[in-house]
Amino acid sequence: MTDQLSELPVADIASEPYWEAARNGSLLLKHCDDCDETHYYPRPICPFCMSSNTSWIEASGSGLIYSWSVERRAPEPYAIAFVSLPEGPTILTAIVNADLDTLAIGQSVTLGFETRDDQPVPVFSPA
């Protein structure tokens, strides 16, 4: 039995720049040039004002853990987290290369990339 949402990442036309940047080690967010909000996950149409006038911005790579949990039942326990970025959005991600027993809300973390399901995805490690 599995209760994981294990669909393969799908790179559609709208998000291709995101995946291309990820392959080069940078995390892209979407910024709306009309309402000035930055959103994630990236969409061609702003979820705050429905403007199509959106552009890609690069995340600085720093973040703070907003919440976290460790899936203890998994064959290899793993940490999942919401990380708040200084650019605005709080994103769902993983905490890796960390002591899973010392994670804390408010902890500083730094961006890295891991290949999962044949795609580079943004993950974070203790700063």
Place this chain on the structure above:
Amino acid sequence: MSIKGTAFIVGIYEHPTRKAVGISLPQIHAEVAKGALDDAGLSLSDVDAYFCAGDAPGLGGLSMVDYLGLDVKHVDATETGGSSYIVHVNHAAQAIAAGKCRVALITLAGKPRTGGAAPGRGAMAVVPPDSAFEAPFKPSVLNIYAMCAQRHMYEYGTTSEQLAWIKVAASHHAQHNPHAMLRNVVTVEDVVNSPLVADPLHRLDCCIISDGGGALVVVAPEVATSLKRPKVRVLGAGESIKHMRGGKVDLTYSAGVKSAADAFDEAQVARSDIKYVSVYDSFTITVLMQLEDIGFCEKGKGGAFVADGNLISGTGKLPFNTDGGGLCSNHPGNRGGMTKVIEAVRQLRGEAHAAVQVPNCDLALAHGTGGFLGTRHGSATVIMERV
């Protein structure tokens, strides 16, 4: 238009099975449909509307309407996970109020123990747009709800012991339910000493996985009057979706804030008038946050509110889930909304187990949150009164 007083729940049925060996999924749908219609004193030919969610096999309601042999002029397959059936009560009342139907049948069935879908895995014909940005991190029902608990503890000082009281209360009720999967009364120590499954949630903070099903019959006032069954009137309902808001994530509240506010506005009753609540208990944290969001206590004070047996019928101020709920009795198809309405109707009819029946229970509320509390979920609230 308001639905206040325009619809009555006249039929309920909960399937007794918790492990449906040798019974197919559509067969469970049919058995609960017959059970609820028998309970109401109605028959197949009386039904003119059918409601189901993602647990129903086939395209929307098409296959089940065929399988059951229904002839309907109104269908609704709204899917909000485990809260769907509370949404369906709202939609059925709306359709009845609009004159679109008179007798609405709502069914649920699930077989996660004997070959069905695992928790959190609904049928998704098309991969959702969020999947590529979330699935690689292996979100599960466990860790997504757990992150809400983690944040609640951080913001408000909520403790594992306070969460444990929710399971303790459920177990006190389940001991009287002969169909409950877990009938042993547990203590706070039992819960916090059970294995950590997803920090900070322990094994006993989690609902059970069971087969089963249930059905409801919602009818127009003139139909209710013609029947010999106790009348339970829908006074108000609300529903809402909450999601990740483009990255403005806030795990401290649910869509229940909106669904409950709308339900109370429509019903025009006070929180303090509610004698009994059914609250979807996928996890202990789900109950705690929903009680806050419904407004039974201040945001952040849920821990103190649920502690010391306050949810136990006969001793506490707000008896909840007197059948043992999803934490102890059953969780058909990993969807808890149906049984929440059923037990609330039992309480209003005076048909709950004598040991847990709330005296003079004339006003009850059923509330659920389906999907993933920390990412995207649907909440629904329905307020009912005994007439």
